[in-house]
Amino acid sequence: xxxxxxxxxxxxxxxxxxxxxxxxxxxxxxxxxxxxxxxxxxxxxxxxxxxxxxxxxxxxxxxxxxxxxxxxxxxxxxxxxxxxxxxxxxxxxxxxxxxxxxxxxxxxxxxxxxxxxxxxxxxxxxxxxxxxxxxxxxxxxxxxxxxxxxxxxxxxxxxxxxxxxxxxxxxxxxxxxxxxxxxxxxxxxxxxxxxxxxxxxxxxxxxxxxxxxxxxxxxxxxxxxxxxxxxxxxxxxxxxxxxxxxxxxxxxxxxxxxxxxxxxxxxxxxxxxxxxxxxxxxxxxxxxxxxxxxxxxxxxxxxxxxxxxxxxxxxxxxxxxxxxxxxxxxxxxxxxxxxxxxxxxxxxxx
Amino acid sequence: xxxxxxxxxxxxxxxxxxxxxxxxxxxxxxxxxxxxxxxxxxxxxxxxxxxxxxxxxxxxxxxxxxxxxxxxxxxxxxxxxxxxxxxxxxxxxxxxxxxxxxxxxxxxxxxxxxxxxxxxxxxxxxxxxxxxxxxxxxxxxxxxxxxxxxxxxxxxxxxxxxxxxxxxxxxxxxxxxxxxxxxxxxxxxxxxxxxxxxxxxxxxxxxxx
Numbered sequence: 001x002x003x004x005x006x007x008x009x010x011x012x013x014x015x016x017x018x019x020x021x022x023x024x025x026x027x028x029x030x031x032x033x034x035x036x037x038x039x040x041x042x043x044x045x046x047x048x049x050x051x052x053x054x055x056x057x058x059x060x061x062x063x064x065x066x067x068x069x070x071x072x073x074x075x076x077x078x079x080x081x082x083x084x085x086x087x088x089x090x091x092x093x094x095x096x097x098x099x100x101x102x103x104x105x106x107x108x109x110x111x112x113x114x115x116x117x118x119x120x121x122x123x124x125x126x127x128x129x130x131x132x133x134x135x136x137x138x139x140x141x142x143x144x145x146x147x148x149x150x151x152x153x154x155x156x157x158x159x160x161x162x163x164x165x166x167x168x169x170x171x172x173x174x175x176x177x178x179x180x181x182x183x184x185x186x187x188x189x190x191x192x193x194x195x196x197x198x199x200x201x202x203x204x205x206x207x208x209x210x211x212x213x214x215x216x217x218x219x220x221x222x223x224x225x226x227x228x229x230x231x232x233x234x235x236x237x238x239x240x241x242x243x244x245x246x247x248x249x250x251x252x253x254x255x256x257x258x259x260x261x262x263x264x265x266x267x268x269x270x271x272x273x274x275x276x277x278x279x280x281x282x283x284x285x286x287x288x289x290x291x292x293x294x295x296x297x298x299x300x301x302x303x304x305x306x307x308x309x310x311x312x313x314x315x316x317x318x319x320x321x322x323x324x325x326x327x328x329x330x331x332x333x334x335x336x337x338x339x340x341x342x343x344x345x346x347x348x349x350x
Numbered sequence: 351x352x353x354x355x356x357x358x359x360x361x362x363x364x365x366x367x368x369x370x371x372x373x374x375x376x377x378x379x380x381x382x383x384x385x386x387x388x389x390x391x392x393x394x395x396x397x398x399x400x401x402x403x404x405x406x407x408x409x410x411x412x413x414x415x416x417x418x419x420x421x422x423x424x425x426x427x428x429x430x431x432x433x434x435x436x437x438x439x440x441x442x443x444x445x446x447x448x449x450x451x452x453x454x455x456x457x458x459x460x461x462x463x464x465x466x467x468x469x470x471x472x473x474x475x476x477x478x479x480x481x482x483x484x485x486x487x488x489x490x491x492x493x494x495x496x497x498x499x500x501x502x503x504x505x506x507x508x509x510x511x512x513x514x515x516x517x518x519x520x521x522x523x524x525x526x527x528x529x530x531x532x533x534x535x536x537x538x539x540x541x542x543x544x545x546x547x548x549x550x551x552x553x554x555x556x557x558x559x
Contacts, residue, residue, distance in 0.1 A: 057448060059446070059448060061446055061447075061498055061500035061501060062448075062498060062500070066448075066449075068448070069450070133451045134411060134451070134454060134455075137407055137408040137411055138408055138411050138412050138415060140408055141363065141408045141409065141411075141412050142363075142365070142412060182407075182528075183528060184403075184545070184546060185403055185406060185407075186406070187406065187407055187408070188406060188408065189405075189406045189408075189409070192406075192408075267499065267529075268499055268528070268529040271499055272499040272502065272529070273499070273500070273502065273503055312498070312499060312500050313499075313500075
């Protein structure tokens, strides 16, 4: 029996997985010093200003923190003079902080799970965190030169971050957030998206790949079917968060072998007031039957769409987890204790 | 020709050029209401293209912004009430929900369709929806947004409170947001659900016509 990590590698590479990967079971999400140095919000924290000057809140009923954009809190007041407002925070950290992170990585059994550095927000997200969503989207159309300069500035900062991560923490995987769309479409026209982000991400993901990182997992819980070829060219191996609206079976047919699709179980299918284990089982089996069958279990990982293990309502993530385990035991003849012995204990991050 | 120019510039989202084009059209003697109708018609086309995934959110946003700039030039030439002549709409994101992007997109499109919008912002208690209507009894539509599954109960509570109000028959209730479906809207007793901002503007016009 393969470990969870070996099994996930087989899924991604198109080898011989011996069961379905169970959501995030093979991905240990780990921090880097900047996430510890810039205020990291806990549920309930409101209006906390981070190292970029962006105000964030994390209400108890949301899956994560998000920026607050009342007019007084928008960082970039004038895109034509964005350099007056945007000041990249330092990435020089004391050894003690690196050591705290190194201990986290050392504590993970690397035979059972990928040691994945969690990086967020991404370039597109950071642009709208700084400008507000509406202004950022309009700026891409009305002030393309300024936005190109801003993205270049953010890319250089991310490359410096990547250098620190690779030389100090040696992760084998990167779990990188950047939501590129809504449930219905990509935010940007594909040609515009490509113009602003392809080269930038090729540089960032290329750096990681040339410095010991085996796989790039990119989170975007959205529709992105129209930009998948660009995402592949960026160097993304696994797209986590691919929602049902993308027609995931068709994506696997078209792009299996170039990208693995991790998702299909939208939060709204299971993560609501009054959810039941039957809802979780139905969603998990539906994902396995419709997407998992396309390429004999390859290039697909059934997973809740949100960008980390957990759910808004307590127990939902575990409900899906139990349903996938049950399927793996019944279908492939494993015992639950064997599955447990070959992976890390379940982690609930959110 | 100038009217067509205004139409083209709004469609293409040329916010910097629209004011001059509107002024030029006014100077030619075209009635302000005709120019306003032209811009509303241009936004109808933009909305339809967005709904059909032919254009993307930024393109819709810059068109709405361009129209807003044009309306600023028109305003002194319009009689009171002609901007927002479709009627008044109250919009807000329900209690416990701080998300405003979807709501703001809807407001931009609803305003572009000729409505006057009272924006209550985010995290709006149901009492605020009720009191705002009672202060503005000429309101034709109340729009409520929820982006999270965790705030769907607050949306249901808000619509229930509106449904229990003695003036309910005089106003339409629209709902929307990522987790909301037609089935949920029907269950909680809303009059209308739309999946995106452009559809919301179209539906709002149909509701009041």
